[in-house]
Each structure stands twice: as C-alpha cells, then as structure tokens.
Amino acid sequence: MRDLFSAAFKANPFPTLAELRAQEPIYGHLAPYGARIWYVTRYEDVLAILRDNKRFTKDPRWETAASSSASSPSPTHFGRNLSQMISQNMLFADPPDHTRLRALVGQAFTPRRVEALAPRIEAIAEELLARVRPHGRMELIADFALPLPMQVIMELLGIPAADQSQVHEWTKAIIAPSRHGIRLRQRQRNIRAFVAYVQAMFAERHARPQDDLITALVQAEEVGGDKLSEAELTSMVALLFVTGHETVVNFIGNGLLALLAHPEQTAALRANPALLERAMEELLRYDGPVETSTTRWAREDVLLGGQTIRKGDVVRVVLASANRDAAVFGDGADGLDFGRAENPHLAFGYGIHYCLGAPLARLEGRIAFPRLLALPHLRVAVPPAELKWHLGVIFRGLEALPLEWGGGVV
Numbered sequence: 213m214r215d216l217f218s219a220a221f222k223a224n225p226f227p228t229l230a231e232l233r234a235q236e237p238i239y240g241h242l243a244p245y246g247a248r249i250w251y252v253t254r255y256e257d258v259l260a261i262l263r264d265n266k267r268f269t270k271d272p273r274w275e276t277a278a279s280s281s282a283s284s285p286s287p288t289h290f291g292r293n294l295s296q297m298i299s300q301n302m303l304f305a306d307p308p309d310h311t312r313l314r315a316l317v318g319q320a321f322t323p324r325r326v327e328a329l330a331p332r333i334e335a336i337a338e339e340l341l342a343r344v345r346p347h348g349r350m351e352l353i354a355d356f357a358l359p360l361p362m363q364v365i366m367e368l369l370g371i372p373a374a375d376q377s378q379v380h381e382w383t384k385a386i387i388a389p390s391r392h393g394i395r396l397r398q399r400q401r402n403i404r405a406f407v408a409y410v411q412a413m414f415a416e417r418h419a420r421p422q423d424d425l426i427t428a429l430v431q432a433e434e435v436g437g438d439k440l441s442e443a444e445l446t447s448m449v450a451l452l453f454v455t456g457h458e459t460v461v462n463f464i465g466n467g468l469l470a471l472l473a474h475p476e477q478t479a480a481l482r483a484n485p486a487l488l489e490r491a492m493e494e495l496l497r498y499d500g501p502v503e504t505s506t507t508r509w510a511r512e513d514v515l516l517g518g519q520t521i522r523k524g525d526v527v528r529v530v531l532a533s534a535n536r537d538a539a540v541f542g543d544g545a546d547g548l549d550f551g552r553a554e555n556p557h558l559a560f561g562y563g564i565h566y567c568l569g570a571p572l573a574r575l576e577g578r579i580a581f582p583r584l585l586a587l588p589h590l591r592v593a594v595p596p597a598e599l600k601w602h603l604g605v606i607f608r609g610l611e612a613l614p615l616e617w618g619g620g621v622v
C-alpha cells in the first residue's frame with residue numbers, strides 16, 4: 213500500500229509514480245470514507261480519460277445520482293446549498309452546462325486579451341521586487357510568487373486591493389483538504405463569508421458598473437436571463453479566483469527551484485533569452501503546479517490498462533506522472549532539458565477542460581522568470597531537506613522558498 217498523501221511522498225513523488233507506471237498504472241486507493249479512487253499514472257491512459265468526457269463525468273451531482281459503488285462524501289457533508297454556491301462552475305460541469313459557462317468568460321482569456329495585461333503585470337512584478345531587492349533575500353512564495361498572480365486575478369475581477377488578504381484567507385480554507393469535522397465547519401464558515409462578500413459585490417456592480425470581469429459577468433446574467441444563475445455567477449468568481457493564483461504561485465515556486473537545481477540549463481537560458489518559451493513548457497512538464505487533476509467519475513464500466521473501472525468509481529489522473537512517462541518523453545523524462553524538441557506535456561490538462569487561464573499563466577511566467585533570474589548569484593537560502601511541500605492531492609507546491617542573492621557568491 214503506497215501512501216500518496218505522506219510528507220515523504222510529497223517531498224519527492226516521482227520515484228513512487230515511476231513504480232506505479234511500471235507496476236500498477238491504474239492504482240486503486242481506498243479512501244478513508246470507503247470509496248475506491250483510481251489514480252491513473254501513464255500518459256496514454258491519462259490522455260484517454262481527459263479526451264473522454266462521455267464516459268467520464270466531472271459533475272458531482274452524478275455522484276449522488278449513481279447509487280452503485282460510489283460512496284465518496286456527498287456535498288451534503290458540508291451543506292449542499294452552500295457548497296453549490298461555489299462548485300457550480302465549469303470545472304465541475306459537463307456539456308452543455310460546461311460549454312455555456314466556459315463561453316461566458318472565454319473571451320476574457322484569449323491570448324490577445326491577456327497580452328494587453330502585460331504592462332500592468334510587469335508593474336506589479338517590479339513593485340514586488342523593488343521591496344525586496346535591497347535586502348538581498350526574500351521568501352519567494354510570500355514575497356513574490358503568491359502576491360503577483362493574486363493581485364493580477366483580483367484586479368482582473370475587480371476586487372479592491374484592501375480586501376485581498378481577507379479574500380485569500382477565505383479561499384485558502386475553501387480549497388484546504390476537508391477531512392475532519394472541525395475543518396469542515398471552518399470551511400463552511402469561510403465559504404459563507406466568501407459568498408456573502410462576492411454577492412455584495414454583484415449588487416454593487418449592478419448599481420455601478422465598472423471595467424472589470426465581475427461587471428461583465430453580472431451583465432451576462434442580466435442580459436442572458438437564464439444564461440447564468442446566481443450560484444453559477446458566484447461559483448465562476450470562486451473558480452477564477454482560486455485557479456488564477458493557486459496554480460501560478462506554484463509555477464513560479466517549483467519552476468524557480470528547478471532552475472536553481474539545474475545551473476547548466478539556467479546558464480543556457482540566461483545566455484539565450486529566446487529559450488524562455490521552451491524553458492517554461494519544460495518547467496511545467498518537469499514539476500508542474502497541478503499534480504493530480506480534479507475528480508472524475510466513470511459513467512459506465514470502463515476497461516482501461518487491463519483494469520476495470522466500475523460505473524460510479526472516482527478517477528484521478530496524475531498529471532505529474534504522465535509528464536514524466538518515458539514512453540512519451542524518452543529516457544531523459546526525469547531530467548530538465550530546455551533543448552527538448554517535442555513537449556506534449558499535460559500540465560494544463562487536455563480536452564474540453566484544458567486550462568482556460570493557460571495564456572495568462574504563461575504571460576505571468578514570461579514576466580516573472582527573467583526578472584528573478586536577473587538577481588545576481590541567486591540561490592536557495594536553506595538546505596534542500598528543509599524545504600516543505602504542501603500536503604494535499606491536487607496542487608504541488610512549496611510552503612516556502614527562501615532565496616538570497618548578491619554577496620559575491622558565484
């Protein structure tokens with residue numbers, strides 16, 4: 213029995229994932245609440261599932277409808293109505309709801325629209341770095357990697373700067389693992405506070421429209437009538453807010469750690485800035501921010517990689533594993549190689565749920581990495597064994613990454 217939730221696994225999941233790919237590519241884990249969860253680790257199988265939104269559903273309401281073998285916690289565990297206020301979003305929907313919800317915000321996230329945000333993102337990055345530059349040290353996550361995407365998504369949505377840290381506290385609790393009674397109650401309190409805050413904003417924007425995404429969504433609700441329910445509107449904001457920063461923080465954190473652990477690749481990048489786009493894709497493949505995708509359920513019995521997944525079973529694809537599969541990335545799959553010609557990584561997922569924010573994430577990376585690498589003699593300020601990774605199934609990221617620079621160190 214492998215523990216995919218231990219601190220040891222989180223510190224370095226890759227040897228265990230390689231074992232699973234070789235020996236048990238569709239790995240059945242019995243959750244504490246009795247459900248069987250299948251972790252899928254080979255690229256080929258991961259891709260097959262991501263492509264197949266007919267046989268694999270993302271709609272949690274399916275879970276309650278399917279009375280067969282599924283018995284994972286129902287949304288009623290923490291208040292169905294409240295839960296729906298933040299979970300009725302595209303990530304947990306199938307077509308036609310998914311198509312409708314995604315189309316409503318799709319326009320705001322096209323590469324062209326996102327590119328227009330570059331000057332503002334650059335200004336935020338410069339501002340954050342200006343605060344720490346004179347000190348010769350910073351804690352990357354708290355000082356830069358988290359506030360950068362958080363401020364960007366807040367400004368995009370229209371959430372005032374003064375409310376940022378409070379909103380972040382609420383959403384942290386929303387995504388925290390909810391295994392214990394206390395956590396669940398705490399989570400419920402936070403969801404309630406977040407929902408009340410966001411709904412007050414809707415009323416405000418309804419009365420005084422502004423040039424922001426929340427106004428655009430409120431107007432879509434008004435014009436379309438049945439296009440967007442109040443729960444969907446609230447859920448959309450929750451989804452964009454959480455996905456908008458909880459991922460990019462780890463893109464920057466994991467990415468910078470990988471860069472500093474591979475000085476020869478970093479030297480090649482410094483010598484040739486044109487490598488940046490390719491380097492970022494390789495960083496996303498090598499140690500991307502989303503370790504395991506969100507839950508899918510089998511709508512019918514499916515035979516995959518020699519294993520029968522029963523109707524109603526929970527399925528999770530391990531993107532971090534697919535991205536290290538030698539069957540696709542060759543013998544060097546465990547290495548960081550900016551010279552990699554073909555890189556069909558799955559860090560942003562695949563198919564209809566492919567990351568909506570990929571252009572924004574790439575833009576933030578393009579602005580962040582060169583500025584960080586420009587800090588002279590940049591290095592990690594603690595021994596590698598002291599770095600702690602977040603426990604939690606979906607995201608892969610560091611709790612903190614202390615850095616220092618300057619001081620004449622080569």
Ligand code: HEM
Pocket residue numbers: 302303304314451452453455456457459460463500501502505506507531558559560561562564565566567568569570572573574
């Ligand atoms: C490097 C950073 C990011 C990574 C690695 C990432 C990864 C992913 C992945 C893997 C999925 C699909 C999950 C699944 O199929 O279960 C996804 C979906 C999504 N992402 Fe991202 N993401 C990133 C940044 C962002 C940003 C900045 C936003 C901005 C709003 C965003 C918004 C979304 C949304 C809305 C979805 C749901 C799309 C759908 O269901 O159609 N992501 N992301």
